[in-house]
Amino acid sequence: MNDFIIAPSILSADFARLGEEVDNVLEAGADIIHFDVMDNHYVPNLTIGPMVCKALRKHGVTADIDVHLMVKPVDRMIGDFIEAGASIITFHPEASEHIDRSLQMIRDGGCKAGLVFNPATSLEHLKYVMDKIDMVLLMSVNPGFGGQSFIPGTLDKLREARALIDASGYDIRLEVDGGVSEKNIAEIARAGADTFVAGSAIFGKDNYKAVIDTMRKELASVR
Numbered sequence: 001m002n003d004f005i006i007a008p009s010i011l012s013a014d015f016a017r018l019g020e021e022v023d024n025v026l027e028a029g030a031d032i033i034h035f036d037v038m039d040n041h042y043v044p045n046l047t048i049g050p051m052v053c054k055a056l057r058k059h060g061v062t063a064d065i066d067v068h069l070m071v072k073p074v075d076r077m078i079g080d081f082i083e084a085g086a087s088i089i090t091f092h093p094e095a096s097e098h099i100d101r102s103l104q105m106i107r108d109g110g111c112k113a114g115l116v117f118n119p120a121t122s123l124e125h126l127k128y129v130m131d132k133i134d135m136v137l138l139m140s141v142n143p144g145f146g147g148q149s150f151i152p153g154t155l156d157k158l159r160e161a162r163a164l165i166d167a168s169g170y171d172i173r174l175e176v177d178g179g180v181s182e183k184n185i186a187e188i189a190r191a192g193a194d195t196f197v198a199g200s201a202i203f204g205k206d207n208y209k210a211v212i213d214t215m216r217k218e219l220a221s222v223r
């Protein structure tokens, strides 16, 4: 995998041509696929579930599928997404009664596990589960919709999360999700992120490769 990972969010893809959209964005240079699951309960929107993940695998997608669960309760969906071929499963601490157990379920199922922090959610939980996570995902918008603006306070929070991860000594990726584009990706990387979710910035353009190439060029100026 690249040092920096670009993870297009299929939330902004054309759902009527999803397999083709995923093929195209991977062909254009994306590293992994970000898969947003919303339940109209934990967040005020409704998207796609494990059947769609399974269908993408059946379609021939071999890239990692990064499943971002915005559902409450979360445990039942963890099992279903493991079975559906997810590679990474992240969830919000507010959506689990037993965070440690939910993380363990994900790893026991052979997937990488991560916790997602909303813009106003403290990173406090992290220190108790550093040995059980592979990914920290910081939301840079309030979850539920694509196409929102990046919340600038996320940069300080990224620096805080980066310091905690580095001090832990564990191999944990730091992902950022919401309002990421070729315009701000370098600044976000300088704050400590290494994995970048981008939905509208990529799928909103005609030429996915041109956007991803520009993002890589911007990232190359950081490290």
Ligand SMILES: O=C(CO)[C@H](O)[C@H](O)COP(=O)(O)O
Binding pocket: 009, 011, 012, 034, 036, 068, 141, 142, 143, 144, 145, 146, 147, 148, 177, 178, 179, 180, 197, 198, 199, 200, 201
């Ligand atoms: O989790 C999400 C929203 O809850 C999406 O992944 C995120 O919003 C990506 O979309 P965009 O890049 O357009 O902001």
Ligand SMILES: [Fe+2]
Binding pocket: 009, 034, 035, 036, 068, 177, 197
């Ligand atoms: Fe997401």
